[in-house]
Amino acid sequence: MKQTSRQRWNDAASQLSPGSAQHHTLALKYVLRRLMEKRRARVLDLGAAIGPNVAFVGRYAPKLYIADLYNTIRSRVGGLPKDHKQLERLLAKELPSAELGPFDLILAWDLMNYLSGDQMVSLGRHLARLCRQDSLVFALITNSKEMPSQPIRFRIVDTDTLSYTIDSSLERPSPLFKEPDLKRWLPDFKVETSFLLRNGFQEYVLLHP
């Protein structure tokens, strides 16, 4: 019987923490350590508002911006538009203005898996405007052939652990981005470090030099 990505996720998670949907993270601790070096750090979370994440990140950065980008755009136009100009307009509207930044850390979670190359270029350009020198982006890129049809909701359990919620049982093919893809589409950032996890995700820490 074909195993769905949800089952594979659960299997992978159960290997790490039986009975719970959690997995190990290495990049989170990395970016949080860097965040501690900043005073009055600002964090931009591109994902949905998750109470424990706000509580956790709030210990390091008293100012957060929750963009809930995917859900917001989907609720407005039904999905991420392929039309370049329309996407640009939406990003300009839904991402915070430059006055609210610059941000020291951007939590992209697995959003980039749901973007095409062109969409990634647009997003990267907008994010670069919200960064300062040495700002970081935390992104999760899947190495599995299939992935949930919409972004996973990650919850920070502690500095070493993320738990996840998959809202939909539907799946779609993964884009299987590799590091050269990120370098090509995100020229304003460079890969500072990355970690391959057992659950099929590669964690990337991108630096705005």
Added chain:
Amino acid sequence: MWKKKEYEPIATQPTAPSPPVSRPQPRSEAVAMIGPSVTIRGEVSGQENLRIQGRIEGKVSLRGQDVTVGKSGKVQADIHAKGIRVEGEVVGDLYGEQEIIIEASGQVTGNLVAPRVILENGSRFKGSIDMESAAQQTHAKPVQQKPGTATGPGARTAPPGADRQPNAPATSQPPGDPLSRS
């Protein structure tokens, strides 16, 4: 016989007049309610707690009081209050002197400023969260310098990050330990 003296004032020695004592205003525990069929356009202010089940467009200013936006409440306004609880929909900025709670059914688009912010599982929120400005306003105290603490530009007595105080937990169920404890 006993009753005769019951209300007599007690004789006291004349004393120097005491300075006027400012008594705290008794806080009203009553909750005013704006019903589901009511729409208010303008500013709502007062000295009692408020539950909003209807619509408000404008501004809500109930400093020192608690405001609850009920499940059927729809607010397009900035809200200033001691504590703010959202079960319905709000588009506007929320300023909580103590805390802001967005319940699972709550949806907020705007900015939250409060020393303590709680987003319940299932709530929807988009905007910024500022737990620093509010904390500074409500807990502003004179800085007490510890003996031996270096001051002045460039002075540093601790490694980077070690001088930072983690913010107050923003949820009733704080997640695992931050790095500073590990």
